Amino acid sequence: MDMYNENENQWTNWAGSITTLPDTFCQPKSVRELQDIVIQNEGSIIRCFGSGHSWTPLVVTNGGILIDPTGITENGQKAFRWQKNGLNLVTCFPSARWADVREALTTDGPLPKMYLPTAGVLPSINATGFVAAGCHGTGWEQPTVSDLIQAIEFVAADGKVHVFSEDTTPNEMNTVRVSVGMLGVITKVTLKVDPMYRLWDQERLVPTAEVMGANPESRGGAIDSSKLHALVTGNEYVELFWFPGSGFDGSIWVKQYNRTQDDPRDIPLRTDDDWVDSMAGPVMQWSAQQPMVIPAVQALTWKTINDRVKVIESNKGFVADAPRVLHYQLKAFPILDLEVAMPIPATGPNAWDFSNVVKAWWQAVNYTRVKWAAGKYPLTTCLHARFTKNSQALLSPAFEPAHSETHYCWIEILSAYPKNDPNPNNRSAAMSEFDEMANRVVGEYWIKELKGRPHWSKYWHKISPPVNIKSLLPQANLDTFNSLRRSLDPQDIFLNPFLRKQML
Known part of the structure; x- marks a missing residue:
C-alpha cells in the first residue's frame, strides 16, 4: 500500500475545478489493506475517489484521509x-x-x-x-x-x-x-x-422548433411539447444536443438508437486516435482562455458535427453492437457540467407531459442568446438532454415510488474550462459566467420553479442560494438512508462538510 503525507497529497478532479489537501493519501492494493486503513483511523474524515469525474466537493476532506481504491482487483481481474x-x-x-x-x-x-x-x-x-x-x-x-x-x-x-x-x-x-x-x-x-444486442444508430440535424416546438418567447409563452413527446416515446434511446454554433433558432443534433436484429453495418468515422478527439481538448481550453474566439470555435465545432451527421444520414444510420453506439465519445476535455433530473409525469396510458423539459430547454437557449449578444459566453460547449425511467434508489435524483410511470429528462449545461491555465484570474473568469447561468437558469428556474433535482456529482454546489437536497427528496427516503448510515458509521467518518450539510 502506498501512503503519502503533506503537500504531495494535493488532489484535483479531472476537470481541474475541485482541489483538496488531505492529511493522508492512501492507495490500498487489496481489500485487506483498505480494511487496515479504516481500522487504524482515529476519527479522521475518510473519503475516496474513482476517476475524479465529479464537479461537486464529494471527496473534499479538509484534512483527513483520502483513499484511491483503484488499485484493488480480485486475482488481477478488474x-x-x-x-x-x-x-x-x-x-x-x-x-x-x-x-x-x-x-x-x-x-x-x-x-x-x-x-x-x-x-x-x-x-x-x-x-x-x-x-x-x-x-x-x-x-x-x-x-x-x-x-x-x-x-x-x-x-x-x-x-x-x-x-x-x-x-x-x-x-x-x-x-x-x-x-x-x-x-x-x-x-x-x-x-x-x-x-x-445491436443498436441501429440514426442521427439527424433537426430545426429546433421541430423538436421543442416554437420558441415560447415568440408565442406569448405558449408551449408545444407534442413533437418532443413523439420523438422520445417513439424510440428506445434518444439524446439531444444544442450547440450555440448552430444558431439560436438553429438545429438540434438528434441521436436516436433502437435495438435491431439486422447485420452490422458500421461506418468507419473514427478510431481511438481520431484527430478530432485529440484536438478538441487543447482547442476548447484555449477558447476558454480567449473568450473572443469562442464563436469561431463553436462554428467549427458545429461544422464538424454537421459533416459527421451527413455521413451517417446518407448511409441511413449504422448498426453495431451496443458498446460501439453507447460509448460514442472516446475522450473528453476539461469542462464544467451542471445537470438536473427533470420529471416527466404520466398523464394517461402511453402519455406524458414533456412541457417542463421544453420550458427548461428554451430557457437555457434564450438566456445564452442574450449573453452571447452582449459578448459573454456562459455556455461554450452544449446543452444536452437524455431520457430514462425513474429510479427506485432512495437518494437518486430520479427517485419515484414503486409503480410510478413518471420518467425523467437529464438536462445539462456544459462549458469549457481552462484547467491548465496558470492564471487563477482566467480560471475564475471562465467560471463566473457559467456560475451566473447556474444560478439564473438552473437554480431559479430548473430546480426552484420546475422542480428538477440536481445530479449529485455535477456542480450544483455553486448555486446560490444553496440547494437543499432535503427539500427535494421525500423525508422518508432520508430517514431510511440515515438509519442505515448511522448503523454502519456511528461516528460519521464518511461524511465530509459538504455531505454533512445535506444529510443531517
Whole structure:
C-alpha cells in the first residue's frame, strides 16, 4: 500500500475545478489493506475517489484521509462476467473503468457476450464511483445504472466488509444503490446486464422548433411539447444536443438508437486516435482562455458535427453492437457540467407531459442568446438532454415510488474550462459566467420553479442560494438512508462538510 503525507497529497478532479489537501493519501492494493486503513483511523474524515469525474466537493476532506481504491482487483481481474439463475451479470472492482467492464463483457470466452442495457458515454469513468453517485445513461424504458445493482459490498466504519444483495437483503437494496460514499468504500458491485444486442444508430440535424416546438418567447409563452413527446416515446434511446454554433433558432443534433436484429453495418468515422478527439481538448481550453474566439470555435465545432451527421444520414444510420453506439465519445476535455433530473409525469396510458423539459430547454437557449449578444459566453460547449425511467434508489435524483410511470429528462449545461491555465484570474473568469447561468437558469428556474433535482456529482454546489437536497427528496427516503448510515458509521467518518450539510 502506498501512503503519502503533506503537500504531495494535493488532489484535483479531472476537470481541474475541485482541489483538496488531505492529511493522508492512501492507495490500498487489496481489500485487506483498505480494511487496515479504516481500522487504524482515529476519527479522521475518510473519503475516496474513482476517476475524479465529479464537479461537486464529494471527496473534499479538509484534512483527513483520502483513499484511491483503484488499485484493488480480485486475482488481477478488474471485472468479469458470469451467470446465475438465468441472470447475466458483471462484477466490478474499484479498479474497473467502463472500458474494463466493456472488455470483460465482450471478450470471446465460454460465456456469451453481454452488455449493459444503458451506460454512460465515457469509457474512462470509474464504474463503482459511477453507481455510487447515481449516474445514468439514456433509454426511455431504462433506469439509472445504479438500479441494475444485484449485489454490492462496502468496507464500513468498523473495518468489516458488509454485503448487500437482492438474494440476502432485498429490502435494503434501494437504500444502498446510491450512497455517494456515505456508507463506506465500495469494494465490489455486481450489475445485471443483457445478452449482447445491436443498436441501429440514426442521427439527424433537426430545426429546433421541430423538436421543442416554437420558441415560447415568440408565442406569448405558449408551449408545444407534442413533437418532443413523439420523438422520445417513439424510440428506445434518444439524446439531444444544442450547440450555440448552430444558431439560436438553429438545429438540434438528434441521436436516436433502437435495438435491431439486422447485420452490422458500421461506418468507419473514427478510431481511438481520431484527430478530432485529440484536438478538441487543447482547442476548447484555449477558447476558454480567449473568450473572443469562442464563436469561431463553436462554428467549427458545429461544422464538424454537421459533416459527421451527413455521413451517417446518407448511409441511413449504422448498426453495431451496443458498446460501439453507447460509448460514442472516446475522450473528453476539461469542462464544467451542471445537470438536473427533470420529471416527466404520466398523464394517461402511453402519455406524458414533456412541457417542463421544453420550458427548461428554451430557457437555457434564450438566456445564452442574450449573453452571447452582449459578448459573454456562459455556455461554450452544449446543452444536452437524455431520457430514462425513474429510479427506485432512495437518494437518486430520479427517485419515484414503486409503480410510478413518471420518467425523467437529464438536462445539462456544459462549458469549457481552462484547467491548465496558470492564471487563477482566467480560471475564475471562465467560471463566473457559467456560475451566473447556474444560478439564473438552473437554480431559479430548473430546480426552484420546475422542480428538477440536481445530479449529485455535477456542480450544483455553486448555486446560490444553496440547494437543499432535503427539500427535494421525500423525508422518508432520508430517514431510511440515515438509519442505515448511522448503523454502519456511528461516528460519521464518511461524511465530509459538504455531505454533512445535506444529510443531517
